[in-house]
Amino acid sequence: MSSVRGNPLRDPQDQRLPRVAGPCSMVLFGVTGDLSRRKVMPAIYDLCNRGLLPPGFGLVGVARRDWAEQDFAQIVHDAVREHARTPFNEATWSRLCEGLRLVPGDLADAATYAELARVLADLDQVRGTNGNHAFYLSIPPGMFPVVVEHLKSSRLAEPSGDSWRRVVIEKPFGHDLASAQHLNHVVQEVFPSGSVFRIDHYLGKETVQNLLAVRFANAMFEPLWNANFIDNVQITMAEDIGIGGRAGYYDGIGAARDVIQNHLLQLLALVAMEEPLSFDADDVREEKQKALRAVRLPRDLGKHAVRGQYATGWQGGVPVRGYLEEDGIPPSSRTETFAALRLDLDTRRWAGVPFYLRTGKRLGRRVTEVAVIFKRAPHLPFERTAVQELGNNALVFRIQPDEGMTLRFGAKVPGTSSIQVRDVSMDFQYGDSFVDSSPEAYERLILDVLLGDPPLFPRHEEVELGWRILDPVLDFWSAKGAPEPYVSGGWGPHGQYAMIERDGRTWRRP
Amino acid sequence: MIRLEDTSGSDIAGAITAERHRMGSPTTGMVLTLLILADESCQSDATLAAIAAARLHPMRVLTLIPRPQDQQTRLDAEVSVGGDGGPGETAVIRLRGRLAEHANSVAVPLLLPDTPVVAFWPSDAPEVPGDDPIGRHAQRRITDAAAARDPAAALRRRAAGYQPGDTDLTWARLTPWRSLLATVFDAPVGRVTGGHVHAEAGDPSALLLAAWLRRRLKATLEIVPQDEPRNGSQVRRGATGVTGVTLQTRAGEIRVDRIDERTATLLRPGAPETSIALPSGALAELLAEELRRLDPDEAYGSALRGAVA
Numbered sequence: 001m002s003s004v005r006g007n008p009l010r011d012p013q014d015q016r017l018p019r020v021a022g023p024c025s026m027v028l029f030g031v032t033g034d035l036s037r038r039k040v041m042p043a044i045y046d047l048c049n050r051g052l053l054p055p056g057f058g059l060v061g062v063a064r065r066d067w068a069e070q071d072f073a074q075i076v077h078d079a080v081r082e083h084a085r086t087p088f089n090e091a092t093w094s095r096l097c098e099g100l101r102l103v104p105g106d107l108a109d110a111a112t113y114a115e116l117a118r119v120l121a122d123l124d125q126v127r128g129t130n131g132n133h134a135f136y137l138s139i140p141p142g143m144f145p146v147v148v149e150h151l152k153s154s155r156l157a158e159p160s161g162d163s164w165r166r167v168v169i170e171k172p173f174g175h176d177l178a179s180a181q182h183l184n185h186v187v188q189e190v191f192p193s194g195s196v197f198r199i200d201h202y203l204g205k206e207t208v209q210n211l212l213a214v215r216f217a218n219a220m221f222e223p224l225w226n227a228n229f230i231d232n233v234q235i236t237m238a239e240d241i242g243i244g245g246r247a248g249y250y251d252g253i254g255a256a257r258d259v260i261q262n263h264l265l266q267l268l269a270l271v272a273m274e275e276p277l278s279f280d281a282d283d284v285r286e287e288k289q290k291a292l293r294a295v296r297l298p299r300d301l302g303k304h305a306v307r308g309q310y311a312t313g314w315q316g317g318v319p320v321r322g323y324l325e326e327d328g329i330p331p332s333s334r335t336e337t338f339a340a341l342r343l344d345l346d347t348r349r350w351a352g353v354p355f356y357l358r359t360g361k362r363l364g365r366r367v368t369e370v371a372v373i374f375k376r377a378p379h380l381p382f383e384r385t386a387v388q389e390l391g392n393n394a395l396v397f398r399i400q401p402d403e404g405m406t407l408r409f410g411a412k413v414p415g416t417s418s419i420q421v422r423d424v425s426m427d428f429q430y431g432d433s434f435v436d437s438s439p440e441a442y443e444r445l446i447l448d449v450l451l452g453d454p455p456l457f458p459r460h461e462e463v464e465l466g467w468r469i470l471d472p473v474l475d476f477w478s479a480k481g482a483p484e485p486y487v488s489g490g491w492g493p494h495g496q497y498a499m500i501e502r503d504g505r506t507w508r509r510p
Numbered sequence: 511m512i513r514l515e516d517t518s519g520s521d522i523a524g525a526i527t528a529e530r531h532r533m534g535s536p537t538t539g540m541v542l543t544l545l546i547l548a549d550e551s552c553q554s555d556a557t558l559a560a561i562a563a564a565r566l567h568p569m570r571v572l573t574l575i576p577r578p579q580d581q582q583t584r585l586d587a588e589v590s591v592g593g594d595g596g597p598g599e600t601a602v603i604r605l606r607g608r609l610a611e612h613a614n615s616v617a618v619p620l621l622l623p624d625t626p627v628v629a630f631w632p633s634d635a636p637e638v639p640g641d642d643p644i645g646r647h648a649q650r651r652i653t654d655a656a657a658a659r660d661p662a663a664a665l666r667r668r669a670a671g672y673q674p675g676d677t678d679l680t681w682a683r684l685t686p687w688r689s690l691l692a693t694v695f696d697a698p699v700g701r702v703t704g705g706h707v708h709a710e711a712g713d714p715s716a717l718l719l720a721a722w723l724r725r726r727l728k729a730t731l732e733i734v735p736q737d738e739p740r741n742g743s744q745v746r747r748g749a750t751g752v753t754g755v756t757l758q759t760r761a762g763e764i765r766v767d768r769i770d771e772r773t774a775t776l777l778r779p780g781a782p783e784t785s786i787a788l789p790s791g792a793l794a795e796l797l798a799e800e801l802r803r804l805d806p807d808e809a810y811g812s813a814l815r816g817a818v819a
Contacts, residue, residue, distance in 0.1 A: 008726045009692040014809035016685045016799065020693045051686055051787035054693055055776045091773045095785040128781040130697070404539075428539040429568075 018052060021450035024132035024164075025058030025099070025123050027116065029107065029147055030139035032063045032075060035170065040138060041076050042083035043442040048096050049086040052447055056127035058099040060119055062112065072102040085440060099127055107139070108146050113154035120156070131163030134197075134449055138170060145186045152190040168197045168449055171262055173460075175253065176474065177467035184460040197449045197457050200262055206441065207399050211270050211370075212279065214397070214405065221395070222275075224374070226349045231392060232503075233271060233355045234371040235264050236510045237399075238363035238491075240315060243337070247328030256307070256339040256474060259359040261466045265292065266458065267370055267399070268355055272345055281454050285462070292465040294345045301476040303502060306484070306495035308338035310362040313488030320362065320488045336483040337361045340496040341473060342503070356500060356507070362488040367510045368399040382419065389422040394508065404429035511590040519619040522587045526570075526599050526620075529591040539568050540598070542626045542801065545617055545644055546573040549633065552657070555793060556632040557602060562794035564598030567801045570622050573602045574644075576610035583607030585616060614643035621647060626804050630797070633657040635664075640673035650804045652797075654679040656750075661714040669818040674806035680714045681810045682796040683750045686789050687719060687766075691755065694764060694778065702729040705757035711735040713751030714817075721816030722809070727757070750790070 010017065026044070030036055047053050061072055081088050101119050105112030123129045133156075137147060148167070151157045159165045167187065174180030187196055215221060224230070237259055243250045250258065269288040276283040298304035311322040324331050338360030345355070374393040387410070394408040405428045413420040448454065477483075486493040491509065500507055512525055546556050553575050560571040587603045601620065605613055621627055629639065629648035636642040639651040655678050658664035668678055705723065709716030712735070720731045736753065754767040762779030766788075769775055774788035791799070 006698060007692060007695045008728075009688070009695045009723075011726070011809060015803050015807075016682070016809070017689050017692055018685075020689060020696070022693075022696050048787055049772075049789070051689060051789050053787070054696075055690075055778075055786040056781065056784045089772055091770055091785075092787060095773060095787065098785065126782055127784065128778070 018050075019447075019451060020052050021054050021057075021447060022132065023054045023056055023128055023130045024134065024450055025060060025120065025127070025129045026134045026136055026446075026450070027060040027062060027120070028136045028138060029062045029143075030137070031061030031072070031102075032067065033138050036138045037075070037079035038083050039442050040136065040446070041079045042085070043440075043446050045080040045084045045092070045096060046086045046440075047443050047447060049084070049089065049092045050443075052443075053450075056099065056129060057096075058101065058120075058123040058127050058129050059096065060101045060103060060116070060123070062103045062105070062107070062116065064104065064106070067102060067104050069102050073097060073100060076100065099123070107143060107150075110150060110154065113150045113156060117154055117156055131160060132165075134166040134168060136168040136449075141169075141172060141174070141183060144169065144183060148186055148190050157190045164195070164452065165191070166195045166197060166449060166452070167191045168199055170199050172253065172257065173198060173262070173458075173463045174467065175257055177464060177471050180460075180463050180467050184463070188460070193459065194454070196460075197454060198459070198463065199445050199449075200266065200458060206444070207403065208270060210403065211267075211397060212284075215271075216275055225372075227351050227353045229374055230353050231373050231375045232353055232505055233268075234373065234508055235267050235271075235355065235357045235369075236371070237263060237359040237368040238366060238510060239359075239361045240363060240366045240489075242310065242320060242323070242362050242488075243326055243329075245327075247326060251329055251333055251335050254307075254335045254339070255337055255359050255361065256341075256470060256477075260339055260341065260357055261470050262458070262463075263368075264357045264359060265295075265466045265469065266462075268292075268295070268343070268357065269462075271370055271372070272347075272350060272355070274349070285459060289461055289465060291345065291347075292462060292469070294347045294350070295465075295469050296344045296346050297469065297472055298342050298344070301473060304342035304499055305473050305476065306338075306340040306493060306499050307336035307477055308360065308486045308493030308495065309333075309335070309483040310337050310360075310488045311485040313362070313490070315362060315489040316365075322485070322488070323361075334482050336477070338363075338483070338486060338492045338496075340492070340499060342499065343469070354503060354505075356505075358492070358496060358507075360486075360492045364489060364491050365510075366401065369510050370397040370399065371508050371510075372396070373505075373508065382421065386419050387421050389420075391423050396508075402429055511588055514587045514589065516584045517587055518585060519616040522589060522601050522603065522616075523619050525587075525589045526591060526601065529589060530599070533592050540570055540622050540625060541567050542628055542804070543570045543572065543620070543622045544801075545627065545629045545648065546571065547613065547629065547631050547644060548573060548575055550575060550577075552632045553602065556630065557600065559793035559797050560630070561598060561600060563798040563801060566798045568598055569801075570599045570620070571601070572617060572620055573600070574605060574613045574617065575603065576605045576613060578607065578610035580606035583609050585609055614647075617644060617647065626650070628652065628801060628804065635668075636671075637667060638671035638673070639676055640671070649675055650800070651676050652679065652800050653677075655714040656680050656683075660712070662712050662717065665714040665717060665814070666818050669814050672811060672814055674808075674811065677800060677807050677810050678714075678814075679793075679796050679800070680750070681718055681807070681813065682799050683790065684715050684719050684722075684752070685799065686787075686791070687750065687752060687755070688722065690766060690774065690776075690786060690788055691723070694766075694776065699764065699778070700759045700761055702727040703758045703760070704729055705731045705755065706734045707731060707752060708734045708736060708754035708756075710751030710753070715750035716752050717817040718810075718813045719750075719752055719755070721819075722813040723755075723757075725812060725816050729757075 103116045174183050269291045273287040273291040276287045309323050340358035343355045372395045380387050390410045396406040398404050407426045410421045411424045484493040557573045589601045591599045627647045628650040630652040635653040639645040645651050655661050655664035707716050707720045724731045757764040765777040767775050776786050777783045
C-alpha cells in the first residue's frame with residue numbers, strides 16, 4: 001500500500017499497530033437479505049468497534065424501493081445487536097450511523113445507480129472516502145449480470161486517479177464450469193481480476209494460515225508428507241443440521257456443488273500443494289492451482305463416487321424429517337445431501353495416495369477435519385497379539401469446531417504383564433480469539449477487501465479448476481436415478497463404506 | 511480448586527499434574543509460563559486478567575504473593591486447572607514470612623520446560639526488572655507505571671533500568687491512540703510543524719505518546735497538562751490519561767479528542783469532523799496484546815528513552 005510507505009507513524013519494527021483500512025466506503029447490494037443481516041453488517045460493526053475501520057467510513061445499502069431510511073437504520077441496528085460478537089455500544093453505533101446511507105430502488109433500474117453515484121459523490125465530499133468504494137453483491141448470482149452491467153454503464157466501476165473500486169461476490173460461483181466461466185466473464189468485463197474478491201467465508205484466513213504454519217514452519221512433518229509414508233487422506237465436512245429454510249437455494253444444487261467444489265477442494269489443495277516460494281497471494285495460489293490441476297478422477301465413477309439423501313430419523317435425541325419431507329422440496333427431488341468421492345493426484349509426491357472427500361447434512365455431529373492417515377510400520381517386532389489393536393498413525397487437522405490438531409500413535413497399555421500396544425490420541429487446541437483485537441473470519445475477509453489484500457481469496461482459475469474436476473461426476477449422477485437414502489443422525493449412506501473398503505481401507509469416524 | 515497448605519514448589523507442580531490427570535486431559539498445549547508478582551490488593555485482578563488472556567495464549571499462570579508481614583514462614587497455594595478458568599493452569603501462591611524473599615526458589619520447579627517465561631508486576635516493580643531474580647527467567651518483563659503512586663517517577667525508573675524485553679502497560683494502552691493517529695497519516699498530510707498532547711497531569715502514557723510522535727514526525731510537541739480530567743467520570747481508571755492530540759500542518763490543524771471510553775472525534779483540514787472508534791482495552795486485552803510477541807519491543811524502548819530525555 002503506497003500510502004503506508006510514506007507514513008511516518010508506521011514502522012516495520014512497531015508490531016503493535018494493527019492494519020487499518022484507508023478511507024473508503026462499502027456498498028451493500030441485498031442489504032436486507034439474510035446473509036447481510038446475520039454476517040456482513042455485524043462484522044462491519046465489530047470492525048468499527050475494534051477501531052479497524054477508517055475515519056469517515058461509509059456504509060451504503062441498496063434495497064428495494066419500499067424501504068425508508070429509518071427502517072433501514074432499524075434493520076441494521078437490530079441485526080447488529082443480535083449478531084455482533086463485540087458488545088453492543090450506542091456510541092459506536094451512532095458513529096457508524098453517521099456514514100450510513102440507503103439507496104432504495106430497483107436493481108434493474110438505471111435511476112437507482114444514478115442515485116447511488118450521487119450518494120457516493122456526497123460521501124466523498126462529506127466523509128472523505130476519496131472515491132474508494134467496494135461493492136458487495138449479497139444477491140442471488142442470477143442478478144450479478146444486471147448489477148455489474150449497470151455499475152459499468154453508470155461508470156461507478158471506474159476509479160479515478162489513485163482511488164479504487166472493488167467488487168465482492170459470495171459463493172456459489174456458478175453451478176458448473178460453463179456457468180462459472182460465464183459469471184466470471186460478466187464480472188471481469190467490468191472489474192479487473194485484481195479487483196474481484198470471491199468470499200469463501202467458510203475457509204477463514206485463520207484456518208488456512210494454521211494449516212500452512214503446521215506444514216511449513218515445522219521440521220518434523222514435511223519429510224513424511226508424501227506417498228512413502230502417507231497411506232491416504234480423508235477430508236470430511238459433516239453437518240448435523242438439515243437444509244432448514246434454504247430449500248430454494250439448495251434443491252437442485254446439492255452437497256457436491258455446495259461444499260466439495262469449493263471448501264473441500266480448497267482444503268485438498270492446501271494439504272497437497274508443494275511449498276510456495278513465499279506466502280504472497282500469487283505464490284500460494286500458484287501452488288494451489290498446480291495441486292488442483294494434478295487431480296485425477298477415478299476411472300469408474302460408479303465405484304468411487306457415492307451420493308445420498310437424508311431420510312427421517314433421530315438426530316441426537318430429536319426426531320427429524322427426511323429431505324423429501326422438508327418444506328419446499330418436491331417429493332421427487334434427486335438432489336444429494338451427501339456426497340463422497342475418491343480423488344488421486346498425478347504427482348510424484350502423491351502417486352498411489354487416494355484423497356477421500358465427503359460431506360453431508362444430518363450426520364452424527366458437526367465436524368470438519370482433514371485426516372492424514374499414515375502407513376503402518378513396515379515391521380513390528382512384537383507378538384501379533386500385542387499389536388492387534390494398533391491402527392494407523394494419523395495426524396488430524398480439526399477445522400471446526402474446536403480448531404486444533406490431533407496426533408494418533410501407538411503406546412503401551414500400562415500395567416499388563418506382557419507388552420500390549422494400542423492407539424492413543426494426543427490433542428492440541430488452538431487458543432480461541434476472544435479479545436477485541438482479534439477479528440473473526442468474516443471480519444478478516446472484509447478487512448482484507450478494504451485493505452486490498454487478496455491472498456486467500458480464490459481466483460477464478462481455482463473456481464474453474466474445481467468445476468473441471470466435479471462436472472464429470474455431476475453428469476454421471478444426473479444420468480442415474482435417486483440418491484441412496486440414509487438415516488439422519490448417523491454417518492451417511494452404506495455406499496461410502498463399500499467405496500472405501502473396495503480399496504482395502506476404512507473411514508475414520510470423525 | 512485444590513488448596514495446599516505449608517507446601518513447596520515441587521508439591522505445587524505435582525498437584526498441577528495430578529489435577530490435569532484427574533480432569534482426564536494429560537496433554538496440554540501450553541505456550542508459556544506467566545509469573546505474576548503482586549500484593550493482595552491487586553493479585554486477584556491480575557490473575558483473572560491472565561486467565562482470560564490464557565484463552566488466546568494457553569499458559570501456566572503463577573501468581574506469587576509475598577507476605578513478609580506474616581508471622582509464620584510457610585508456603586500456601588491454591589491450584590486450579592481447566593474448567594471455568596479456561597484451558598490454562600493457575601496457581602496462586604502465598605509466600606509467608608521470610609519466604610517472601612525467596613520467590614525465585616518457589617518459581618523454579620514450576621516453570622514449564624522449554625517454553626518462554628513472562629514476568630508481570632501489576633503494581634510495584636523492581637528497579638531493574640531484568641536483574642530481578644524472577645525477571646532473569648523472563649524474556650518479556652511487563653510492568654505498569656500507571657499503577658505506581660507517582661507514575662511519572664515510575665516511568666523514569668523504567669527508563670533508567672531498561673533492558674531489551676522490558677515493556678510497560680502504559681505503552682500497550684496507547685496502541686489504539688497510535689493506531690488512530692497512524693490511520694490519519696495513511697493519507698498524505700504534509701509536514702507536521704508542531705503539536706500538543708493533552709493529558710491528565712502526570713500521566714505516563716502522555717510522555718510516551720509525545721516522545722513517539724516527536725521522534726516519528728521530527729516535530730516539537732508539548733504536553734498540556736489538565737488539572738481536571740475533562741471527562742473524568744467517563745474514562746475508567748486504568749485507561750490512559752491522554753484526552754486529546756493536536757498537530758499543526760501547513761494545511762491546517764489535525765485534532766483528535768477523546769469523548770468517551772470508546773469514541774473520539776477527529777478533525778482534519780479539508781474534511782468535516784467525524785467520530786471514530788478509540789477503544790480502551792481492559793487488562794485482559796492489554797495482557798493478551800503483550801503476550802502476542804515475546805521479542806524485545808524496540809518501538810517502546812526508543813519511546814521510553816525519548817520520554818525521559
